[in-house]
Amino acid sequence: MSTPDFASLTTGDIVAEREFELTRDRLVRYAGASGDFNPIHYRDDIAASVGLPGVLAHGMLTMGIAASVATDWLGVAGSVRDVQSRFTRPVPVDAVDGARLTVTATVGAVDTDARTARIDLKVTFDGATVLGKAQLVAAFA
Amino acid sequence: MVNPEIQGRVYPSTAPYLVGREKVREFARAVFSASPLHHDAEAARAAGFADVVAPPTFAVVVQEATLAQLLADDDAGVDFSRVVHGDQRFTYTRPIVAGDELTATLTITAVKQLGGHSMVTASSSVVDALGEHVVTAASTLVVRAAEEETA
Numbered sequence: 001m002s003t004p005d006f007a008s009l010t011t012g013d014i015v016a017e018r019e020f021e022l023t024r025d026r027l028v029r030y031a032g033a034s035g036d037f038n039p040i041h042y043r044d045d046i047a048a049s050v051g052l053p054g055v056l057a058h059g060m061l062t063m064g065i066a067a068s069v070a071t072d073w074l075g076v077a078g079s080v081r082d083v084q085s086r087f088t089r090p091v092p093v094d095a096v097d098g099a100r101l102t103v104t105a106t107v108g109a110v111d112t113d114a115r116t117a118r119i120d121l122k123v124t125f126d127g128a129t130v131l132g133k134a135q136l137v138a139a140f141a
Numbered sequence: 142m143v144n145p146e147i148q149g150r151v152y153p154s155t156a157p158y159l160v161g162r163e164k165v166r167e168f169a170r171a172v173f174s175a176s177p178l179h180h181d182a183e184a185a186r187a188a189g190f191a192d193v194v195a196p197p198t199f200a201v202v203v204q205e206a207t208l209a210q211l212l213a214d215d216d217a218g219v220d221f222s223r224v225v226h227g228d229q230r231f232t233y234t235r236p237i238v239a240g241d242e243l244t245a246t247l248t249i250t251a252v253k254q255l256g257g258h259s260m261v262t263a264s265s266s267v268v269d270a271l272g273e274h275v276v277t278a279a280s281t282l283v284v285r286a287a288e289e290e291t292a
Contacts, residue, residue: 020173060229067196075178079235087226
């Protein structure tokens with residue numbers, strides 16, 4: 001594992017960027033892993049009946065993916081103190097075409113006394129940001 | 142409408158949840174994380190952990206049992222079909238690792254009414270088998286008004 005060096009972190013630096021293809025089977029996999037079996041995440045008829053634009057990705061899946069970008073970058077250099085997000089836009093996942101997410105992790109703030117760094121997580125789908133105030137605070141060893 | 146009197150209510154602690162190594166791996170795969178810390182017990186031990194480390198949003202699995210208590214509380218008046226997840230936060234004292242036996246206690250920290258909608262802030266404190274704090278999982282649930290309430 002490559003490990004980031006705390007001393008070299010600079011506010012505003014992009015530390016990781018990844019693209020993800022969400023497909024229906026990924027939603028089912030997350031449902032099983034998390035225990036969230038709300039049918040709006042795998043049944044078109046139920047999603048439509050409650051007025052949604054389609055089957056949606058779990059907000060917690062999107063947040064979890066964003067956190068993974070930060071923690072895969074962090075590796076063994078530190079541990080997560082805090083992770084938070086608002087769910088501001090739904091992510092419809094088409095049965096055939098899926099949905100493509102882009103996650104960008106940027107250094108939002110560095111506290112050299114506490115040896116913590118705030119990583120801001122921007123998740124975009126279809127040209128728009130889907131999470132609000134998505135950020136993770138890592139404490140470095 | 143959500144009963145405003147549930148603000149401050151503390152629910153009974155959940156039954157202990159034993160964190161399994163395969164469950165951690167399954168969750169990590171589901172959130173697209175390939176970090177050896179989540180998958181390889183030897184790598185996790187080399188980094189100073191007792192076993193594989195759970196991804197930070199894994200705590201939702203333990204929190205879920207507490208939110209089920211809220212939804213099952215008829216006195217609270219939270220209609221699951223009208224619930225939208227507004228925000229989520231996890232604040233850790235230490236990471237969750239496989240082998241942890243976790244117990245969660247839900248406190249309703251706020252109930253606000255906004256234009257017929259209700260905003261419920263639910264905070265679940267998760268402790269290990271020794272009773273020491275591991276993580277607090279906090280959610281804001283937006284309970285949309287029934288049609289007759291918005292009129």
